[in-house]
Amino acid sequence: MEKKRIYKFGNGHAEGRADMRNLLGGKGANLAEMNLIGVPVPPGFTITTEVCTEYNQHGKEAVVELIKKDVEEAIAHVEELMGSKFGDKENPLLVSVRSGARVSMPGMMDTVLNLGLNDEVVEGIARKSGNERFAWDSYRRFVQMYGDVVLGMKPKSKDDIDPFEEIMEKKKAEKGITLDTEFTVDDLKDLVVLFKAAVKECTGKDFPTSSWEQLWGAICAVFDSWMNERAITYRQMYQIPEEWGTAVNVQAMVFGNMGNTSATGVAFTRDASTGEDLFNGEYLINAQGEDVVAGIRTPQQITTEGSRRWAKLQGISEEDRASKYPSLEEAMPECAAQLIETQQKLEDYFKDMQDLEFTIQDNKLWLLQTRNGKRTGAAMVKIAMDLYRDGEIDDKTVLKRMEANKLDELLHPVFAKEALQQAKVIAKGLPASPGAATGKIVFFADDAEAWAEKRKKVVLVRIETSPEDLRGMTVAQGILTARGGMTSHAAVVARGMGKCCVSGAGDIKVDYKARTIEMSGKVYKEGDWISLNGSTGEVYEGQVATVDPELSGDFAAIMDICEKYTKMDVRTNADTPKDAAIARKFGAKGIGLCRTEHMFFEGERIKAMREMILAKDTAGRKEALKKLLPMQRSDFEGIFEAMDGLGVTIRLLDPPLHEFVPHQLATQKELADEMGMTLEEVKLACDALEEFNPMLGHRGCRLGNTYPEITEMQARAIIEAALNMKAKGIIVHPEIMVPLVGIVTELKMQADIIHATAKKVFEEKGDTIEYKVGTMIEVPRAAVTADEIAECADFFSFGTNDLTQMTFGYSRDDAGKFLKIYREKGILKNDPFQILDQKGVGALIKMATEKGRSVKPQIKLGICGEHGGEPSSVQFCNSLGLNYVSCSPFRVPIARVAAAQAAVEQA
Ligand code: PEP
Ligand code: MG
Numbered sequence: 001m002e003k004k005r006i007y008k009f010g011n012g013h014a015e016g017r018a019d020m021r022n023l024l025g026g027k028g029a030n031l032a033e034m035n036l037i038g039v040p041v042p043p044g045f046t047i048t049t050e051v052c053t054e055y056n057q058h059g060k061e062a063v064v065e066l067i068k069k070d071v072e073e074a075i076a077h078v079e080e081l082m083g084s085k086f087g088d089k090e091n092p093l094l095v096s097v098r099s100g101a102r103v104s105m106p107g108m109m110d111t112v113l114n115l116g117l118n119d120e121v122v123e124g125i126a127r128k129s130g131n132e133r134f135a136w137d138s139y140r141r142f143v144q145m146y147g148d149v150v151l152g153m154k155p156k157s158k159d160d161i162d163p164f165e166e167i168m169e170k171k172k173a174e175k176g177i178t179l180d181t182e183f184t185v186d187d188l189k190d191l192v193v194l195f196k197a198a199v200k201e202c203t204g205k206d207f208p209t210s211s212w213e214q215l216w217g218a219i220c221a222v223f224d225s226w227m228n229e230r231a232i233t234y235r236q237m238y239q240i241p242e243e244w245g246t247a248v249n250v251q252a253m254v255f256g257n258m259g260n261t262s263a264t265g266v267a268f269t270r271d272a273s274t275g276e277d278l279f280n281g282e283y284l285i286n287a288q289g290e291d292v293v294a295g296i297r298t299p300q301q302i303t304t305e306g307s308r309r310w311a312k313l314q315g316i317s318e319e320d321r322a323s324k325y326p327s328l329e330e331a332m333p334e335c336a337a338q339l340i341e342t343q344q345k346l347e348d349y350f351k352d353m354q355d356l357e358f359t360i361q362d363n364k365l366w367l368l369q370t371r372n373g374k375r376t377g378a379a380m381v382k383i384a385m386d387l388y389r390d391g392e393i394d395d396k397t398v399l400k401r402m403e404a405n406k407l408d409e410l411l412h413p414v415f416a417k418e419a420l421q422q423a424k425v426i427a428k429g430l431p432a433s434p435g436a437a438t439g440k441i442v443f444f445a446d447d448a449e450a451w452a453e454k455r456k457k458v459v460l461v462r463i464e465t466s467p468e469d470l471r472g473m474t475v476a477q478g479i480l481t482a483r484g485g486m487t488s489h490a491a492v493v494a495r496g497m498g499k500c501c502v503s504g505a506g507d508i509k510v511d512y513k514a515r516t517i518e519m520s521g522k523v524y525k526e527g528d529w530i531s532l533n534g535s536t537g538e539v540y541e542g543q544v545a546t547v548d549p550e551l552s553g554d555f556a557a558i559m560d561i562c563e564k565y566t567k568m569d570v571r572t573n574a575d576t577p578k579d580a581a582i583a584r585k586f587g588a589k590g591i592g593l594c595r596t597e598h599m600f601f602e603g604e605r606i607k608a609m610r611e612m613i614l615a616k617d618t619a620g621r622k623e624a625l626k627k628l629l630p631m632q633r634s635d636f637e638g639i640f641e642a643m644d645g646l647g648v649t650i651r652l653l654d655p656p657l658h659e660f661v662p663h664q665l666a667t668q669k670e671l672a673d674e675m676g677m678t679l680e681e682v683k684l685a686c687d688a689l690e691e692f693n694p695m696l697g698h699r700g701c702r703l704g705n706t707y708p709e710i711t712e713m714q715a716r717a718i719i720e721a722a723l724n725m726k727a728k729g730i731i732v733h734p735e736i737m738v739p740l741v742g743i744v745t746e747l748k749m750q751a752d753i754i755h756a757t758a759k760k761v762f763e764e765k766g767d768t769i770e771y772k773v774g775t776m777i778e779v780p781r782a783a784v785t786a787d788e789i790a791e792c793a794d795f796f797s798f799g800t801n802d803l804t805q806m807t808f809g810y811s812r813d814d815a816g817k818f819l820k821i822y823r824e825k826g827i828l829k830n831d832p833f834q835i836l837d838q839k840g841v842g843a844l845i846k847m848a849t850e851k852g853r854s855v856k857p858q859i860k861l862g863i864c865g866e867h868g869g870e871p872s873s874v875q876f877c878n879s880l881g882l883n884y885v886s887c888s889p890f891r892v893p894i895a896r897v898a899a900a901q902a903a904v905e906q907a
Contacts (some may be wrong), residue, residue: 005051006070009035010043010081010252018350023048025247027100027241027895030370037349039367043081044095044251045074047219049102052245055223063223064216065806070218074250082252088213091128092121094138094253097218099225101246104371105874106492107235107467109246110149110225112218113288114142115251118209122434135256136188141288143195143207146214151203163198167191183287187746205807216252222248230467236823237474239830239872254366256359257288259806260727263332263360264289267302268341269347272355272375272486272495273535275382279343280306281356282485283328289357289368295575298504299485302328313428313537314506320765331354338365346370351392352401353383376434377409377498385554395561396904402558404897405699406869409435409498410555411586411890413546415426417534420544426519427539429480429505432491434535437478437500438543443515445472447526452476459530461517463510465490473499478532480539482508500534508539516579550595551585559587559893562900570876570895571647572884573864575599577638583889587896590646591639591885593737593864596656596714599635600628611670613657614685618709632714636721640732649735649797649864649886651749652714657701695802695811704750711750713758722769734771737797742779751792774860777848778802786848790856797886798845800865804832807841833866836873849880862886871898 007016007024009032016024016032024032029048035041047067049807055063075086084093094116099109117125117139126135144164144640148154155162162448171187171194172178175414183191196207226246235242235894256264266289267281304327311321322330329336333429334873339358342365346354354375359366373725384401387393393401415423415436424430439457442448445468452475461477463608464483473479473493476502481490485504494501497743515526519539524530531544571592572583600609605628612624639648662668663686665679672682689698704711715736722732751773762768773792777783778799786796805812810819812833822828836842845863852859863883867873869887874895877885879902887895 003050005048005067005840006045007032007048008043008045008074008077009041010078012036013039016046017327018147020612021102022244023050023247023757025049025102026247027098027369028247028249031249031328032344033349034370039343039346039370040365041367042252042254043078043319044249045071045077046100046383047071047248047250049133049245049247052223052226052247053243054247055220056227056245060220064220071215071250075215076249078252081140084184086116086215087121089120089124092116092124094121094125095215096249096251096394097215097222097248097255099222099246099250100249101226101240102244102271103238103240104374105231105234105238105240106374107489108225108231108470109228110222112142112149112221112267114138115146115214115218115816116211117142120488123209129255129258131259133185133188134255136185136192137183137257138255138288140188140191140195143192143199146218147195147199147202149225150217150852151215153199153202163202164195166196167194167355187877200498208495209235212634219248219250222246227485229458230470230743232824233470234467237470239702239835241829243824254286254359254361254364254368254893256284256361257286258362260286261332261360261363262286263328263335265299265302265328265358267343267356267358268353269343270353270372270379270383270650272353272372272373272379273431273778275353275375275379276388277386278306279303279340285331289359298483298506299330299535300325302339304329307706307841310430313430315428322803332360332363335363335365342367351387353379353396364742374492374495376495377403377406378434379495380406381410381558385557391434395564397906398558399561399565399897399901402897402901403435404901406498406666407555407558407893407897408890410551411893412436412549414535414549415531416545416547417857419546420533423544424542425538426524426530426541427480427502427505427508427523429502429508429537430491431533431535431537432484432486432488432503433479433494433499433501435478435498435500435840436531436533436544437476438529438531438546439477440529441517441524442472442476442526443510443512443517445469448476459532461508461510462490465486465493465558466501473497478507478534480508480530480532482506482510485728485792494534500532502534502537502539505537505539513644555893562896563587565898566896566900567903568874568882568899569884570892571649571862571864571884572888572889572892573868574639576644579889580639580642584642586889586892588646588889588892589884590733591643591648591650592862592868592884594648594650594820595654596632596635596651597653597659599632600660607671607674608664609660611675612710613660613689614671614675614677614682618707622709625709629713629717632717633721633724636718637725640721640725641728641730642736644729645733647733647735648716649737649774650714651739652701653710653736654700654739656689656691656694656697657703658691658694660685661686661689693811695805695813701738701746701750702740704738704753705746708749708753711753712757715754716761719758719771720765721771723765726767726769732769734769735795737795738773738775739799740780740802741775741779741789742872744785744792747775747789750791772860776802777845778806780806783844783848786851787855790854790859791850793852793859795860795862796848796852798840798848798861798863798865798882799834800836800845800863800867803865804837804841807844808832808837811825836872836876838876840871842876846880849882860884869895871895871901874898875902875905879906 012037014032018033021029025794086093099110126132133245265283281302307327357369439459442458481503531540569589571590572588573593574580575598591634608627615621672679739749774795776799864886868885869891
């Protein structure tokens with residue numbers, strides 16, 4: 001059978017369904033479903049995502065040929081349902097053409113509205129609607145949008161001028177007006193002529209008058225927009241595969257700009273910031289959809305309750321509010337009631353918070369979209385738990401609804417109460433996305449990127465944001481905008497990222513040219529510090545102090561569900577008792593990696609360490625090691641105490657020794673004086689430690705095998721600390737880990753030293769304790785010979801940082817230079833240091849797992865590279881049946897959710 005490429009819907013019938021989102025995109029699938037459940041939706045059709053893939057493979061002409069007949073037939077279907085005709089002068093049908101990928105990518109791809117207009121059709125629309133202004137306003141918008149989107153006239157950078165905006169501004173100045181709504185019919189007619197002239201000048205071609213030519217142009221532009229830079233950046237950020245493609249939705253236009261009985265808006269069935277069960281949203285009378293999201297006019301609230309809250313935040317009196325900014329409930333009570341009923345119906349049906357787009361044309365409500373709404377981490381947790389408690393979803397669905405990485409937002413500091421009392425509020429906007437952000441003011445996304453690269457904390461301040469600002473928003477601590485409501489681009493995208501955002505702070509004056517912002521009568525410059533409170537919408541002067549958040553209630557309930565289903569334990573990578581305690585609070589089941597070298601950098605210790613490194617012989621080294629022993633022992637005692645009852649994996653010294661010695665003359669001189677050496681001697685000794693490839697040099701167990709006394713000291717410190725803690729009644733499970741083993745003999749020699757030292761300490765102390773000796777698997781040879789290595793290891797811990805480095809042959813320190821380009825060129829889909837390369841590195845892990853278990857079925861297996869806290873990598877570990885993953889303390893909850901999700905999905 002011929003592949004079906006187009007799915008029609010309308011009038012309560014649809015060829016598609018909600019569960020066909022892969023093929024129809026999220027928007028198309030839900031438009032179909034809304035038809036099936038009796039929600040009013042303008043008729044139309046969806047061109048599948050597979051066609052997008054065909055488009056990218058075979059090109060425009062081939063695909064147009066392929067779907068031409070079907071599109072013509074689908075338009076005829078819409079004509080029949082609407083009782084009008086596409087391109088007809090007397091009774092014309094206009095359509096919208098929108099993108100719609102599998103997952104929503106707000107604002108990243110293109111849309112064209114009011115399509116089908118030309119100089120004759122506009123007259124037909126004017127006659128049919130009895131509203132000449134509306135007809136010409138639609139035509140003006142269409143030429144502008146089509147010019148921008150399809151004909152490529154959209155400005156490419158912040159310095160380019162939008163030719164259409166320039167013409168409009170000039171016209172406003174001529175007429176002495178400020179708002180678009182003040183244009184007369186004649187002004188709009190003039191604008192259309194001027195816009196078309198601008199098109200001719202820019203593109204060298206006349207604006208297309210044929211409706212069909214317009215339609216094909218728009219369909220292809222939407223497919224093209226899948227490959228635009230913004231969309232590519234967004235996909236990279238959210239790991240959305242390029243192969244997915246976007247669908248194209250063509251629908252009969254309904255008009256929110258037909259006069260004062262028409263409106264358009266967006267709404268959420270619950271609060272997307274806090275998760276509260278509060279229907280909320282914004283609308284504009286006599287407007288089209290893009291006016292609401294673009295943040296050009298400040299929209300009004302749908303519910304009266306929401307409107308009152310909004311007015312309070314803005315400092316607007318109830319009288320002013322009711323007369324100037326009425327809610328939809330007040331302005332159009334019948335349509336509002338119908339909308340409230342519909343939102344409940346949709347939420348009950350989809351059993352999740354919905355994000356809706358609607359249009360009211362001449363007092364009739366139409367739904368243009370419903371989708372699961374983007375939300376903050378806090379809202380994600382609350383909404384799922386509320387629906388669970390209401391019996392709407394089960395606990396496995398709660399788990400499925402968790403975007404593991406988003407939990408991170410709940411774990412980070414909030415403003416300290418006392419600090420807030422002292423803080424000076426300099427502006428107020430809408431609490432668009434919660435959080436506490438402090439940073440230096442920047443005005444442009446590229447500056448935000450450049451400053452962030454230099455490790456500066458920035459707050460991105462914009463009049464309004466556009467999808468071009470995405471990268472800048474990603475690196476900023478927070479975002480402040482002068483215009484735009486709770487559903488503006490800035491707000492929606494910030495919530496999606498879990499980034500603090502205050503939007504629509506109407507009283508601030510941003511001057512891009514001078515790079516200044518005026519707030520409460522004071523001028524702040526680029527580089528000045530400000531703080532944003534995304535939960536209240538307040539903007540403070542300077543830096544405001546923060547504290548740790550509360551982690552009980554719903555968060556704890558989610559963690560309990562994880563505990564119920566997880567098969568793997570989650571441990572933590574922690575080097576200090578403080579980090580260990582934080583991780584334990586988050587539910588870590590032990591330490592998977594304690595990097596002992598970090599302890600050597602503190603205070604006086606580095607001196608003893610340097611003495612050890614620069615010692616001329618074994619006796620000198622032993623002398624220095626004696627000084628280090630008590631320090632290490634007390635560190636381990638602290639960590640054992642914090643992890644009372646849980647396993648603690650301590651790794652022997654790993655980094656190349658040159659990392660510990662001074663490289664500057666002044667510090668070398670100091671060291672020389674302290675050690676009674678000449679500067680020359682110290683310099684020579686330090687230079688001798690230089691290596692061309694230190695990461696592949698004298699490090700890991702190669703240190704312990706060349707200087708066994710180091711291993712001896714560390715083993716002694718661990719066993720003595722364990723016995724001391726045991727004597728205090730603390731339950732200690734020490735696991736000693738040998739790094740960078742590639743040959744079984746390397747491990748064997750280290751294990752011999754450890755066992756001999758432990759034996760000695762047991763005799764000295766007259767007490768014993770159980771301990772394990774294992775190894776990291778981070779050299780490919782170790783993975784390949786894991787059966788031999790398992791013979792003398794109680795456990796393996798996959799060090800996927802080094803294993804990735806050595807499998808790819810990419811230096812961990814230098815790969816940044818080319819990884820970005822490799823990803824842009826599609827050579828790599830992801831950064832393999834962040835997301836485990838399952839095909840290559842993963843195959844080595846699988847091989848080592850199987851080989852290890854073949855000789856020692858009960859061998860304990862875990863992972864402690866950075867990947868141990870990355871959800872897709874955690875899922876992979878679960879599929880191999882590893883015993884645990886280990887990650888930094890703040891990623892413990894993320895890994896717990898990912899591990900539980902994997903257990904449920906892979907069951
Ligand atoms: C690893 O290589 O994955 C690892 C955990 O060790 P480090 O990052 O300390 O080299
Ligand atoms: Mg390593």
